[in-house]
Amino acid sequence: MSQAEVTLGQRYVSDTEPELGLGVVLQVDGSTVDIGFPAAGERRTYSLKQAPLSRVRFTEGEKIKHQDGTRVVVQEVIEQAGCLLYQTVTDEGEERAVPEFELDSYVQFSTPRERLFAGQIDKSNHFSLRYQSRLLRHKVEQTNTFGLGGPRVSLLPHQLYIAEQVASRFSPRVLLADEVGLGKTIEAGMILHRQLLTGRASRALVIVPPALLHQWLVEMLRRFNLSFTLLDEERCLSLEGKDTEDDIMDFELDADDLLDEEDGPAVNPFEQAQLVLCSLDFITQNPERLAQAEAADWDLLLVDEAHHLSWSPDAPSDEYLAVERLAQRARGLLLLTATPEQLGVESHFARLRLLDPDRYYDLEVFTREQADYGPLSALVEQLLEARPDDAEQTGELPTATLKGLEQFLDAVQLEALSSQARETSQAQAIDEVISVLLDRHGTGRVLLRNTRHAVAGFPERHLHTYPLELEAGDAEALAEMELQAQLYPEQYWESQGEWWINDPRVLWLKDLIKEKRGQKILVICADSDTAQSLELYLRLRHGIASAVFHESMNLIARDRAAAYFADTEEGAQVLIASEIGSEGRNFQFAQDLVLFDLPLNPDLLEQRIGRLDRIGQAGEIHLHLPLYTSEGSPTAQEKLSRWYHEGINAFEHTCAIGHSAYTAFADRLLPALTGPGDDFEALLSDTRAFADKLNAELQAGRDKLLELNSCRPGKAEALVENLSEQDADPALPDYVMRALDSFNVDYERHSENAWVLHPGEHMRVDPYPGLPESGLTVTFDREQALSRDDMSFLTWEHPLVRGTLELIADTEYGNTAVATLKLPPLKPGTMMVEAVFCLMSPAPAELQLNRYIREPLVRVLLDSNGKDFAQALGADKLHQILKKVPRATAQELVRHSREAIATLLDQAEAKVEPLRDQQVDDAKSAAREDIGREIERLQDLAKINPNIREEELNYLQTRLDTSLECLDHASLKLDAVRVIVAV
Ligand SMILES: Nc1ncnc2c1ncn2[C@@H]1O[C@H](COP(=O)(O)OP(=O)(O)OP(=O)(O)O)[C@@H](O)[C@H]1O
Structure with missing residues (x-):
């Protein structure tokens, strides 16, 4: 731009901020120009030399708007003292002269045609990148693994199978019941991730035991790039603007005021974020918070460690009742537990009823069915x-x-x-x-369960027992006490002074720890007081680097303790954890577990061992069990350990029948533990026979079906293969680097497959999506990402890549361009128009209509005779041979050839128009086939299998109808245009 060209009153549009609308020249001063943007109420000063501005010049036939709102059609354009005067005619046929400074400032040029003719011309390689972005996005979103490849996890077939199956359903309602440590959290995360990415869900509430809050928060972010808001009372009050002490009092006194609208509508903290995480206790113990959670709309509700939801007809637990209220409102429901039958068949049945009340209506019918497989x-x-x-x-x-x-x-x-x-x-x-x-x-539509037997590759578990001979007096006194006291004898020892001084297990533990110097040891005991005093004793009296972990600690302290234990260099050698405190936590970096006492519940025992026996455990697992012995007769501890070991083999193998065996034998076991040991051998052999029989039955019946339903190896392997191929495809790194270059994001190589990205000084957008100010180290390699937490795993699903695709494909980026071409057969001066059309239909993302569109883009390349060169000169080839043109030249060229370009664009539109019907028909057939097949299958199924929810069928029918309707309204829209001139 030169000073001579610019005159007060001329209209310009900003190339970098088109959203400001039409600007007007307010002042020209030597080397700068001041432009006012009345629509945005902004004023900008630009250097005349480099102003990113395009002069707006309408031409005959175009519709424009006067600032008083009148719409007119341009008849003639007259230039007067550097400004334009439009001779126009109104809809009513009245003639009207409109000086350009009277034009409506709210004009936005967004269609390629408008932008091209308004002189907003992008770089030619941006046009190519846009084309490539749209194609790649379409390809990625069409795969049935979309949403499963992005998480930073190993590709494990049993998890991928479940995630794909469940996440593809509408509002899935399932119980994920994999055995301990097989990765239910990972499966749930993948399901959620896929549902979010495919638009099937956008709001989710995750409820977990307090001890797992941070683990979930961190895992969701680190592995899935999902950022949850953790709600506790403090956070809720702050969101409500009630964060002082007084306010807390007010809040407690006036809980009903939540719905009081006097000060405007009350804020519902659960509606302030899309992804919310809170603890089961928080929801259960605060009726007002429960009501708020219930009032918010959820696509998915996830409840981890769902065995806490105990239920019986007479005494449903508060936890159950709270979740039931939420479950009735939420569309999808994922319940996670490794031990679905831990609290008995009644609770198990009740949890299934949360998932599908119509199907699970009668406990007796359910029990009968279970036996019939x-x-x-x-x-x-x-x-x-x-x-x-x-x-x-x-x-x-x-x-x-x-x-x-x-x-x-x-x-x-x-x-x-x-x-x-x-x-x-x-x-x-x-x-x-x-x-x-x-x-x-099968049983598997609602209940999915992978077992170690089916998954394989788990380490061996070895039991080591340590007899601790009691003094005769102690043995006798203890034997007189209740079973609880015999199994958890701290109180007995307390009566003689400090319990940890007197209890022989404590010295034994100290010796074991010293002997295993340098090895991480997890100690689990039933009670949190025991854990605390034990840890103090070991640390203070014996200088053992230890940490404690129990339910009365706050979350930060717990996480700090877990991190201290996990630290391999300077961390604690020992973590003493209580039963409840350790539930669900990951300690698979340790191989030694001390069972300081034994829980009177096989499922709890399995939960304890599951802290170590999890995916990622590389070594063999050693279980250390101290047992009181006495000369007189076997102690309760010894007997219970024998029952677990010889009766149901619960130490060295995962025990699927633990709960059933306990229920069947509790009447005999409990008295036998404290009473004379006469028939104990008989009890053991009866238990063993029962366990063998039940295991065989389960293996042959329900479990076999569950196993097959939960993982079909062929399909699961195919998913792994597809995803591995995607991982190895160089298209992603190529694309990312090209896009980063185009947006001026700085990057440098970190190591093979890894890069360090930084916001550049001249980035086209700031902030860049998914790129923190401090930069990001990224890797394209899954293995590297798994071992390097400090690196982000870049896939097509990473926020930075998705953000880039959106930035390009969903904005005007690159939708106009001008370039030159040197190709001998083409006469210099020959002009061609390359037009790209995209089949668009105004449909909710959730319908995923793109999946049915075979060819997302239609490309034509017309010369002035209307001849189409699109086939001969493919997009890639053309991209390589085109040369860029300076912007001013491009603007000039468009201005001069405006009519010819407009004619070619009209021709291009006419040429693709007939394709639209074919494309829509194809897409409709694909939708009919896809959804129709699913409807047919479910209808067939519903006749014989009541697992099919009516709701699910209705949903599919509506989905099909809406999809067809939206496709009917689809049209081929011009997505981008490039003018090419042969030289
Ligand atoms: N695909 C995977 N890739 C990497 N790590 C995994 C994968 N699956 C599971 N893990 C790791 O294995 C451990 C167990 O997984 P997770 O916590 O999901 O199991 P779980 O079945 O929920 O366990 P629990 O029954 O104790 O609640 C975790 O440390 C998890 O991070």
């Missing part, structure tokens, strides 16, 4: 045996198998199956029929 399981087993490894192999299915199938399939289905096996593939036919059987008759 044997024949189906046997048949599935037969099918699996008959399945050849060779996918190509064809042949008849065994007659016995076909016979068995008769009670589940009709004649037509049987014939179809046989002919598929005969003509196409036996393996495929068998896989499909197993799917049908499991789907229709």
Whole structure:
């Protein structure tokens, strides 16, 4: 721009801030120009040399708006003393002269055509990047693994299978019941992540025991890039603007005032964030907070350690009742527990009822059903045996198998199956029929459970017992006491002075710790007071580097203790944890667990061992158990340990039948622990027989089906393969680097596959999405990301990459360009218009209509004769041979060729228009096939399997109808235009 060109009253638009609307020249002063933007109420001073401004010049036929609101059509443009005067005509046919300074300032140029003709011309390589961004985004979002590849986790088939299955459902309601430490939190995180990314969910509430709040908060952020708001009383009060002591008093006194609208609508803290995390105690103990949580709208409710929700017809727990209220309102519900039957079948049933009250209405019916899975399981087993490894192999299915199938399939289905096996593939036919059987008759739609047996690769567990001989007097006195006191004898020793001085377990523990110097040891005991005094004793009396962890500590103190224990260099050797305090925590970096006492509940024992026996445990696990002995007769501790070990084998193996065995034998076990040991051997062998039988039954029946339903190895492996391929695809790093260059983000290589990114001084947007001011170290390598917490794992799902895609594809970035081309057959001066169209329909993101659109972009490249070169000159090829043009030249060129360009654009539009119908038809067929197939399957299923919720069927039907309707309204919109001139 030169001073001579600029005159007061001229209208310009800012290239970097088009949202300011139409600007007007207020002052020209030597080397600067002042522009006022009346619509935004802003004024900017630019250097004349580098002003990012484009002169706005409308032409004949264009519709413009006067500042008084009148719409007019330009008839003629006259230049007067550097300013434009538009001769126009109103809708009513009246003529009106509009000087440019009287134009409406609220004008926005956003369509490519408007921007091009307003002189807002982007760089040619931005145009190419835009095209590439749209294509890549479409490709990524179309995969059935979208949302599963981004989390910083190892690709474990059993988790991916569950996550894909559950996250693809509408408002899933399931109980995730993998055995301890198999990764339920990870599965839940992946489900949530996928639902959020695909638009199926946007608001989620996670409720966990207080001890797990921070672990969840950190895991969700570190592994899933999901930033949760942790709500406790303090935070709620602060969100409500009631954060002083007095306010707290007020709040308590006037809880009802929450709904008082006098001071404006009350703030509901649960509505202040999309992702909220709070503790079960907080929700249960604060009726007002529960009411607020209930009033907020949730797409997904997650409850971790859901075995705390105990229920019986006469005495439902407060926890159960609180969650029940939320569960009735939330659309999706994920309950997580490793021990679904820990509190008995009644509670288990009640939790299933939270998931689906229509299906689980009667405890008795449910109990009967549980026992009835044997024949189906046997048949599935037969099918699996008959399945050849060779996918190509064809042949008849065994007659016995076909016979068995008769009670589940009709004649037509049987014939179809046989002919598929005969003509196409036996393996495929068998896989499909197993799917049908499991789907229709299995237990797995609501309950998903992976077992170690199915997952494999877990370390061995070894039990070491340490007899501690009691003095005769103590042994006798203890034997007289109640069972509780015999198992947790601290009180007994307390009666003789400080318990830790007298209890022989304490010295034993000290010696064990000293002997295992340099090795991390987790000690778990039942009671938090015991944990505290034990830790003090070890630390103060024996100088052992130790930490304590129990439920009465606040969260920060707990996390600090856990971190101190985890620190390999200067951390604690020992962590003493109470039963409740340690639940759900990750301590798999340790291999030694001291069971300072034994819980009287097999599931609690499993929970304790599960702190170490988790995914990520690299070594063998050693369980250390001190046991009082006495010369007279075996102690209660000894007997209980034998019952666990010899009766149900709960120490060295995960024990699925623990709760059932305990329920079946409690009447005999409890008296036997304290009474004379006569029939104890008989009790042990009865328990063993019961356990063997139950394990075999479970393995053959319900558990087998659950296992198959929870992970179909073929499909699970395919997911792992797809994701591994995506990980290895160089398209992502290439794309990211190109985009960073284009936005002037600074980066430097850190190491192979890793980079350090920093906000650049001249970034086109500031802040850059997903890039903190302090910079970000990123890696494209999953393994590296898993071992380096300080690096972000960049995938197509990372906020920085998604933000980049949005920044490019959802804004005007690169939607206009001008470039030159040197290609011998083209005569210099030949002009072409490259126009990219995108099928758009105004539809909610949740419908994911993009999935049905086969070709997201239609590209045409027309020369002045209307000949289309799009095929001959593909987008990539063209990108490589085009040369950039200085901006002023580009603006000049567009101004001069405006008419020709407009004609070519009209031609391009006319050319693609007929494609629209075909595209829409294809997309509608794909939607019909996809959703329609699911509806049919569910309808079929609903006839024989009451697990199908009516709601789910209705939802699918509505989803199909809405999708078809939205597609009907789809149109091919011009997404970007590039003018190319041959030189
Ligand atoms: N895919 C994975 N990649 C990396 N780490 C994982 C993966 N799955 C699980 N882990 C790790 O294994 C441990 C157990 O996972 P998680 O806490 O999700 O198990 P869980 O089934 O919820 O356990 P619990 O039954 O004790 O509640 C955690 O430390 C978790 O971070």
